[in-house]
Amino acid sequence: MGELSARGLRADEYDDFFGVFSAAFLDDSLAASSEAYEDVFRAEFAHGVFDGDEMIGAAGRLEQEITVPGPAQCPLAAITAVGVKPGHRRRGVLTSLMREQLGALHDDGMPVAALYASEAGIYGRFGYGLASFESHLAVPRGAAFLSTVEVDGRRVREVGREQALEFARSLYPAVAAANPGWLSRSDGSWEARVLDSPNARGDVSAPRFAVHPDGYAIYRPKREWTSRGPAYQLHVAELVAATPQAYAALWRYLLDIDLVAEVVWRKAAIDEPVLGMLVNPRAVDREVLDGLWVRLVDLDRALMARRYAAPVDVVFDVTDRFCPWNEGRWRLRADGAGSATATRTENAGEISLDVAALAAAYLGGTTLAALARTGRVVEREPGALLAASRAFATDFAPHCQEGF
Known part of the structure; x- marks a missing residue:
């Protein structure tokens, strides 16, 4: 094995990048799906580690915006397709990738990065913090709503892909801008998101589109027949509503579709409103998992991009092993x-x-006060922790309902 080197990639290394990604995740279909991402993924924004001429590790990024508390919009490096080829692990390849990528993000003026972790123990050592959680929900068909739930009476209609995407593109930006954790989208990312290739589909059917005047749902049926009859699952890919009434109407529609045993959503918020709308919330099968892992690349720009729930004047003493430009004492003042x-x-x-x-x-x-109880945050001046924790707090849990 030769000496390892890390660098940014060239445009003509796009296929090699997906080859590494596919090998790292032991899934040949990932390389086959590279065409779908040509409009949103630029190899020039990716990095590779090389053993001689062979690319053995890779990490990519998408350039988007994320809604942060305020709400406000912040540029985001959505880190994706990070992997190391089997046979080359435990050689410091991932560490080299992370160091090279974070340095490039700093040089490019990107204040925040985020990713989903294949294994939860990996990215904390590179300065990523678990910043959101998500719920896996399975709601039984016909689940009754409380009498206090107001359901918009306007019709929910099934429409075709093109009509649905035209409507969704017009509605999504305003809703995303009001919800911390939601991401901006280009036209290319829309196409990649509703991709309907056999590799992307798995064991569920092609996407279907339910549209309300103030919202929409994208879902995929999974057919299942038992000795007792049909027991389909509806897998929600996305549910977007501009009003609580439209949200209720879309859920009511999904829960009342014939042949269905349950509606499954694997990327719901941990405070998803439907949980509080049901007469019997215990009927919901719910599992909470980690969601977005966030990295503050340029600490000062990141902190100033969001808004704060209460006035605060506090000095943080920050350690940062990978981004030394963040290390030291920072005074945060919010009015x-x-x-x-x-x-x-x-x-x-x-x-x-x-x-x-x-x-x-x-x-x-996650609150700073809660992190202090784990020993990860230490208060040096009495009263500073509570004031800072309240300033960082939000009314609703952050949530990202799409993968990348």
Whole structure:
């Protein structure tokens, strides 16, 4: 084995990149699906590690925006397709990838990165913090709503792909801009999201589209017949509603479709409203898992991109092993309107923490006070922790309902 080197990729290395990704995840179909992502994925934004001329590790990024507390929009590097070829692991390949990628993000002025982790123990050591959670829900067909639930009486209709996507593209941006954790989308990402190739479909049917005047749902049926009759599952890919009444109408529609045993949504929010709408919430099978892992690439720009729930004036003493430009003491000051400044200071640190802990609190999915109970945040000045924790808090749990 030769000496390893890490660098940004060239446009003509697109296929090699997907070959590494496919090999790393032991799934040949990933390389076969590379065509679907040509409009959203640029090899020039990706990085590779090479053993001689052979690419043995790769990490990509998509350039999007994420809604942060405020709500406000923040540029985001959506990190994707990170992998190391079998036979080349335990050689520091992933560490080299992360270091090279974070340096490039800093040079490009990208304040925040986020990813989904294939294994939850990997990315904390690179400064990523678990910033959101998601629920896997299975709701039985016909589940009754409380009498207090207001369901928009306008009709939910099944429409074709093109009509649905035209409507969804017009509705989605305003809803996404109001929900922390939601991502912006280009036309290419829409096509990739509703991709209907055999590899993407798995054991469920082609996507179907249910449209309400103020919302839509994309779902895929999974056919199942038992000795007792039909027991289909409806797998929700996405549910977007501009009003609570439209949200209720879409859920009511899905729950009342014939032949169905349950409606399954594997990327619901942990405070998904439907849980509070049901007469019998215990009937829902629910599992909570980690969602977005967030990395503050440029700490000051990231902190100033979001808004704060309460005025605060606090000095963080931050450690950051991978991004030394973040290391040190930072004074965060937010006014009554939520706007903030983050500047370097020589003042004594009032709260000590690693950048990964600050990233975990960034979207409001985990409080600084809760992190302090785990030992990951240490209060140096009495009263500073509670004030900062309240300032970072949000009214609703952050949630990202799409993978990347």
